[in-house]
Amino acid sequence: MKLERRFMPVWHVASYPRSGNHLVRALLEYATQRPTMGCPGASRDTPIHSRNPNQQARLIVISEAEPIAYKSHFTNQIQQHEHDHRIDRFLLITRDPVEAIASHLARDFGKRLIVTERHIRIAVERELNAYLSLLYAYRAYPDERRYHIRFEDLTGADDRSLEAANSLLRAARVPLMQLDEAEWQRVRAIAKNSQSSLSPSKQVVRDRIRAAVAERISLAEAAHFLTTGLWPAE
Numbered sequence: 327m328k329l330e331r332r333f334m335p336v337w338h339v340a341s342y343p344r345s346g347n348h349l350v351r352a353l354l355e356y357a358t359q360r361p362t363m364g365c366p367g368a369s370r371d372t373p374i375h376s377r378n379p380n381q382q383a384r385l386i387v388i389s390e391a392e393p394i395a396y397k398s399h400f401t402n403q404i405q406q407h408e409h410d411h412r413i414d415r416f417l418l419i420t421r422d423p424v425e426a427i428a429s430h431l432a433r434d435f436g437k438r439l440i441v442t443e444r445h446i447r448i449a450v451e452r453e454l455n456a457y458l459s460l461l462y463a464y465r466a467y468p469d470e471r472r473y474h475i476r477f478e479d480l481t482g483a484d485d486r487s488l489e490a491a492n493s494l495l496r497a498a499r500v501p502l503m504q505l506d507e508a509e510w511q512r513v514r515a516i517a518k519n520s521q522s523s524l525s526p527s528k529q530v531v532r533d534r535i536r537a538a539v540a541e542r543i544s545l546a547e548a549a550h551f552l553t554t555g556l557w558p559a560e
Contacts, residue, residue, distance in 0.1 A: 334358055334499050336412040337395040338404055340464070341419035342457045344429040346477040347397055348374070349517040350419055353491055355386045356513050357500045360394040366406040371397065379516045386516070394498075401459045414471060417494075418464040420552070421477035422545040424536050427453045432524055432532035441531055443538075450538045461548065465555050473497045474552060481514075 339354070339362065341347040351362040352374045364371025375386040395417070396407040407413060420426075431449050435441045464472055479490035488510050495503050505513075524532060550558050 334360075334394060334501075335415045336393065336410070337415040337417045337498065338398060338407060338413055339395045339417045339419070340398045340404060340460055341477075342421070342423075342426050342430070342453075342460060343399050345421035345426050346419045346480050347399070349480060349514065350417070350475070350494070351395065351397060352380075352386065352513050352517040353494065354394050354498065355388070356509075356516075357495050357503050357505070358394045358498070359387060359389040360392060361388055362395040362397060363393045363407075364397050365399055366403050374516065383512070383516060385512055400456055401463050404463060416464060416467040416472040417497075418460060418472070418474045418552075419477060419480075420461075420474065420548065423454070423457050423543050423548055424539045424545070426477075427457060427539045428532045428535040429524070431535050432528045435528070435531045435535070441534070443534075446535055446538050450535065450542065454539065454542055457543075457548075461551055464552065 337354075339347060339350055341350075354360075355362055355374050361373035361375060363373065373388075374380060375388050380386045392412075396410065396413060398404040398407060427450065431446075431453060435445065435449070438445070464474065473494070475490060475494055479486050481487060482490075488505065488507055491510050491513075492505055495505065547558055550556070
């Protein structure tokens, strides 16, 4: 089916690393038959349809060359994408900040022979600022031009996962598209096959980082800010 482009706005797809951006891009490409663009300057961050898992499965078929979305992990990347005047929507994907930051930093720290508590404290402060900057960028967009989706909803094992995917497609104005469970599982498989898991040594570091992040912020606090624009009173 050839989808009518005029019904589909172009999106920023923003998320802190390890928060489901790859999965959302796979879903959008599958549903819209249009590519998504990776982070600025990341030559290996190619559209999902062009990667090996999809080349083997042949699930995502592209019929229109114009991108449906542009990926960003940090606010400076969002600014770099602003050159494309077609982008007029903001999609934010969030994951529990404890899990997202720990998963991301563990991949960097896993390269070190020694990771001190000072290393962790400094890095957590930096990454927490990056995480929070995305929340503020989302809040700066008008209500009618932004959409928020949770990693935990997209990746859950119950019906919530499929409903989250279809809610996103409705927000993206994909015409005549309603995923069934089998389709959604195939999209998830394409995205999962492109992701790497943590080695045992990196898992140990991740657990240490989790504790440091949990001292600074919680999922409930981040969710409260996204809803109200205010941080809970201490």
